[in-house]
Amino acid sequence: MPLQNNYFSDYPSLKLTRDDNGVLVAEFHANGGPFIMTAQSHTEFVDAFYRIAQDRANKIVILTGAGGEFITDVDWSSFGDVTDPGVWSQVHDEGVQVLENIANIRVPVIAAIEGRAHVHSDYALLASVIVAADGATFEDVAHFSAGVAPGDGIFTTWSYRAGAGRAEAFLLNPQPLTAHTAHEWGVVAEVVPNGKALSRARELAELYLRAPEVTRRNTRIHFIQPLKERIVREVGYGLSLEGASSAALVKSMQAKSEPVARKGQSARRPPKAPHPLRYLRRRSRNNTIWLSWETGRDRRSLRGRLPATESVSPWWSENSSADSARTSRVFRARTSSTAQRSLRTFAERNAAESQSRVRRLQS
Numbered sequence: 001m002p003l004q005n006n007y008f009s010d011y012p013s014l015k016l017t018r019d020d021n022g023v024l025v026a027e028f029h030a031n032g033g034p035f036i037m038t039a040q041s042h043t044e045f046v047d048a049f050y051r052i053a054q055d056r057a058n059k060i061v062i063l064t065g066a067g068g069e070f071i072t073d074v075d076w077s078s079f080g081d082v083t084d085p086g087v088w089s090q091v092h093d094e095g096v097q098v099l100e101n102i103a104n105i106r107v108p109v110i111a112a113i114e115g116r117a118h119v120h121s122d123y124a125l126l127a128s129v130i131v132a133a134d135g136a137t138f139e140d141v142a143h144f145s146a147g148v149a150p151g152d153g154i155f156t157t158w159s160y161r162a163g164a165g166r167a168e169a170f171l172l173n174p175q176p177l178t179a180h181t182a183h184e185w186g187v188v189a190e191v192v193p194n195g196k197a198l199s200r201a202r203e204l205a206e207l208y209l210r211a212p213e214v215t216r217r218n219t220r221i222h223f224i225q226p227l228k229e230r231i232v233r234e235v236g237y238g239l240s241l242e243g244a245s246s247a248a249l250v251k252s253m254q255a256k257s258e259p260v261a262r263k264g265q266s267a268r269r270p271p272k273a274p275h276p277l278r279y280l281r282r283r284s285r286n287n288t289i290w291l292s293w294e295t296g297r298d299r300r301s302l303r304g305r306l307p308a309t310e311s312v313s314p315w316w317s318e319n320s321s322a323d324s325a326r327t328s329r330v331f332r333a334r335t336s337s338t339a340q341r342s343l344r345t346f347a348e349r350n351a352a353e354s355q356s357r358v359r360r361l362q363s
Helices: 041-053 085-103 121-125 155-160 164-172 179-185 197-208 212-267 276-282 337-363
Strands: 014-018 023-026 035-037 058-064 071-074 109-113 131-134 190-192 288-295 327-334
Touching: 014 041, 014 212, 023 041, 023 197, 035 041, 058 197, 085 121, 085 212, 109 121, 109 197, 121 155, 131 179, 131 197, 155 164, 155 179, 155 212, 179 190, 190 197
Parallel strands: 023 058, 035 071, 058 109, 109 131, 131 190
Antiparallel strands: 014 023, 288 327
């Protein structure tokens, strides 16, 4: 028993209408105008084409687009963070299921193309026959030119219809492909005047309806089977590659933006050179003070020169040379704030004594 058409209004991005002869027109649209692919519509189409294929009341299916276009662009932001494995897992599964469900439509499918088929032209290439208007163009703006591997079935369908060499050149250097060139390649069956693609598709549907229903269904099944086998073998793997390239693209874009942000921040807040003693004290850990100065005096311990109440652990190291009597002293003391002041006093007094000795020797 044929299913009812109660699913026709379930999909905001796909307008479904069917005439008395069972010719179903599936029109991609965005609020009645040209359609842009979004994450929501990507999800909708899985169920939509499954139910279209399941409904035996559909005798012929026509795919077309609203506003004189097929599918023009994609809203990448609607898909969220594609580097998240959970996000891409959904994109991966839906991408495979949509193509499989269109291929599983077991009645003749006609694609009526007006304007731009620049995103998911693979949907059209799953049709039995493509009728294109004179001004129609085919292109892939969503993959290689955007920095993403074309793995969602676009290569599988184009290489099947046009040959691998043409498909690779078409996808590696995406340029608008005219309806006439697509006709020469064997992708498009007929080229008609602008605005006449849908009406010509309806004429072909009337012609196909003259054949018995089982004949129509079995012919579609037979014709689509080789392409279905390639979809099963290739598209899941291709979407995995596309997901990895999408994550790499996002990562490279983030890496390029981070140095710019750091550069802007350093330009706004130039570093201020601190006093050497203050710098050393700020870099100390566990209340450890590092003092360094040069003196010609014999080395001496800090013990006994600090208040008896302070806990001091003296440490020093020497850096001497054969041609110089001057020795670099580095003292470390674990001390409180009172001991820190004593250390500064000790350093100043020691430096003054050194200068006094130098003056005596010179005189």
